[in-house]
Amino acid sequence: MATWMWIILVLVALAAGLVLGFLGARKYMEKYLKENPPINEEQLKGMMLQMGQKPSKKKLNQMMNSMKRNAK
The missing domain is CATH 1.10.20 (Histone, subunit A)
Known part of the structure; x- marks a missing residue:
């Protein structure tokens, strides 16, 4: 596989990880604050x-x- 394909693959994986991590953290915090009001x-x-x-x-x-x- 060419080097440029590896770079694109890494960037796509990084972007997907950031989006999924953000959504997961947001959902966790909403649930936490609902169960434990401030x-x-x-x-x-x-x-x-x-x-x-x-x-x-x-x-x-x-x-x-x-x-x-x-x-x-």
């Missing part, structure tokens, strides 16, 4: 207490729902 209700409650607010259940639910809507 913030939960306890963390939100702690942040509100640090800011000097008294978190009520209603306010926590509103904020969590707002964050879920914004994430979609």
Whole structure:
């Protein structure tokens, strides 16, 4: 096989590997973030207490729902 054919084969394999690697990593991260959200209700409650607010259940639910809507 000629040298130029090897170069083309390597470039095609590299491009395919990059595309498949990117798509696989993206799918993995989407699944990970869906299963492990970046913030939960306890963390939100702690942040509100640090800011000097008294978190009520209603306010926590509103904020969590707002964050879920914004994430979609």
